[in-house]
Amino acid sequence: MAIAPPDAIPNPTVPLSLGGEARLAEFARLKKARQRREALIEGLLLLAASVSVLTTVGIVYILIRESISFFSHVPLWDFLTDTQWTPLFDDAHFGIWVLMSGTLTSSLVALAVAIPLGTVIAIYLSEFAGHKTRETLKPLLELLSGVPTIIYGFFALLVVTPLLQKIFPELPGFNVLSAGLVMGVMIIPYVASLSEDAMRAVPMSLREGSYAMGSTRFQTAVNVVVPAAFSGIASAYILGISRAVGETMILAVAAGMQPTLTFNPMEPAATITSFIVQVALGDLPHGSIGYQTIFAAGLSLMLLTLCFNLAGYWLRKRFREAY
Known part of the structure; x- marks a missing residue:
């Protein structure tokens, strides 16, 4: 017809x-x-x-x-190799690794909390929790992402730090450890929610095939669902890393904002974002070297985040092809 x-x-x-x-x-x-x-x-x-x-x-x-x-005023080599960061002093030094060390240390502490807990929570919500339990816990979990970061900062300073000082009496009042732990708690909803969505998107036929082979629910979750959803889980991890690297107020309040080149989380340190806040709230004239440091530091932070995003893209592509 x-x-x-x-x-x-x-x-x-x-x-x-x-x-x-x-x-x-x-x-x-x-x-x-x-x-x-x-x-x-x-x-x-x-x-x-x-x-x-x-x-x-x-x-x-x-x-x-x-x-x-x-x-044009500060050599790039000095910017990358100097071990001091004192751009606002008369004897100015511009070693970005001082701020980078604080940023990386706080991010690693936060990710050591957020990635394991977020993944475990996602596995439970996706594979073990009942419908009513999931519909109750997931909104409550996502409420954590709605708490202002300044509240997390004061919580780290006034609650977490005193608790840690009972375990480590030599721990100073401002330190990266408490700020990183609280920052990890803040990132958990991002990792858990996106990872759970990725696991729920795995076809039920894969689970049924695993059950038919005699696997338990735990074995199915760990050996079948997680590998099949790893491209989405990797995206959740990269989002968590980007969130940790770009966090400002928690570190500005609880980490001390002391520019020292250290990778010890039990010491105070400054991060790129906390330094930008410190300079932006000051009275430096526009166009001065001290003022322009925030743009050089911001460019370094963007390049660092770009590297993490490219690594995440590579992981997603590799595991998407594998599965």
Whole structure:
């Protein structure tokens, strides 16, 4: 049976009283009007999708422009190899590894908490919890991500640090350990929620095949579901890493903001984000070397985050091909 082309199908909005040529002309007019509307909608959607891209391009442009001005006064080699960070002193030093060490140490402490706990919670919610339990616990878990980070910072300073000092009496009042532990608790909802979504997306046929082979629920979860969902779980880990690297207020309140080159979490330290906050709230004139340090530090932070995102993309691609 032959099917009439779309243009030959009568349009119900065209009056039947019109003649043949008039009906065709009216139909063509309505078709052009519909195409204009669709083109307008497509343009609006493209504009909305371009907002994030243009914003990222604008941020990168500002960081690079100001950083070029900064590196015209400070050699890149000194920036990468100096072991002191005192850009606001008369004897200025610009060793970014001082801030990088605090950023990496606090992030590692946070991830040591968030990744294991978040993964275990995701496995429980996806494979063991009942429907009512899941629908109750998951919203409660995600409430943690809605708590302001400044509250986490004071919680780390006033509650976690005194508790840790009972275990480690030599622990100073400001330290990376308490800030990192609380930051890990804050990141748990991101890791757990996205990992649980990835595990729930695994086809039920894989679970049924595992059960048919005699595997237990735990064996199925660990040996079948987690490997099959690892590309999504890796995305959750990368989001958690990016969240930890970019955290500001917890570290500004509880870590001490003392720029020392150390990887010991039981000492105070400064991070890139806490330094940016410190300078941004000061009275440094725009265009000065001290002011431009925040752009060089921000560019370093963006490159660090980019490296983590590229590593996560590689992991997702590798495991997606494997499974």
